[in-house]
Amino acid sequence: xxxxxxxxxxxxxxxxxxxxxxxxxxxxxxxxxxxxxxxxxxxxxxxxxxxxxxxxxxxxxxxxxxxxxxxxxxxxxxxxxxxxxxxxxxxxxxxxxxxxxxxxxxxxxxxxxxx
Amino acid sequence: xxxxxxxxxxxxxxxxxxxxxxxxxxxxxxxxxxxxxxxxxxxxxxxxxxxxxxxxxxxxxxxxxxxxxxxxxxxxxxxxxxxxxxxxxxxxxxxxxxxxxxxxxxxxxxxxx
Numbered sequence: 001x002x003x004x005x006x007x008x009x010x011x012x013x014x015x016x017x018x019x020x021x022x023x024x025x026x027x028x029x030x031x032x033x034x035x036x037x038x039x040x041x042x043x044x045x046x047x048x049x050x051x052x053x054x055x056x057x058x059x060x061x062x063x064x065x066x067x068x069x070x071x072x073x074x075x076x077x078x079x080x081x082x083x084x085x086x087x088x089x090x091x092x093x094x095x096x097x098x099x100x101x102x103x104x105x106x107x108x109x110x111x112x113x114x115x
Numbered sequence: 116x117x118x119x120x121x122x123x124x125x126x127x128x129x130x131x132x133x134x135x136x137x138x139x140x141x142x143x144x145x146x147x148x149x150x151x152x153x154x155x156x157x158x159x160x161x162x163x164x165x166x167x168x169x170x171x172x173x174x175x176x177x178x179x180x181x182x183x184x185x186x187x188x189x190x191x192x193x194x195x196x197x198x199x200x201x202x203x204x205x206x207x208x209x210x211x212x213x214x215x216x217x218x219x220x221x222x223x224x225x226x227x228x
Contacts (some may be wrong), residue, residue: 004158004216006158009156016156042221043205043219043220043221043222044159044205044210044218046215089164091156093158093159094157101163102147102166102209102216103161104159104161104207104216105161106158106159106160108158109157109158113158
């Protein structure tokens with residue numbers, strides 16, 4: 001199956017700094033990628049849809065200026081958490097949609113801890 | 116509008132016992148249905164999917180699920196649980212040809228020795 005790689009898997013940062021998380025589709029071109037946030041023992045919350053070459057579409061309640069998404073190529077989308085605060089600590093997961101039937105291919109996830 | 120309901124946030128079975136994880140959905144159009152598994156601190160991995168055709172679908176690791184339109188259900192089963200099956204399982208629905216995938220709340224499966 002298709003492979004999506006996410007980096008870094010873990011990151012610890014100080015409050016007020018910015019953190020960038022990368023999501024790459026390794027063996028297929030993904031015009032659309034999705035970014036999720038997952039709190040402990042909860043389901044995935046869709047944050048935004050990342051579209052190659054255009055602006056991301058954010059879900060209601062997600063701050064665009066806090067969570068910057070860039071999809072500059074068909075194989076790479078990035079999520080930057082700006083001016084991170086402890087409440088931004090979470091598990092962030094990206095996915096890319098397959099062409100045929102809506103199957104999603106997920107990255108390994110990135111655990112962000114903001115001190 | 117679409118939604119997914121997973122009955123039971125936690126399910127505990129003994130090793131070798133039947134696994135049954137329940138999923139009901141609502142969809143105004145024919146749905147594509149998925150089961151994903153998540154191990155701790157990892158992304159999600161597809162177990163199986165239903166799009167069209169045979170309503171009983173088989174997936175990886177011995178799991179299978181049956182699409183029952185009349186019951187709007189897509190329950191996940193495995194005849195004999197293994198310790199390695201302990202994980203979080205998510206049922207998901209996406210409309211035919213549609214874009215967004217809606218996830219259920221997840222069911223954590225515990226397997227006792």
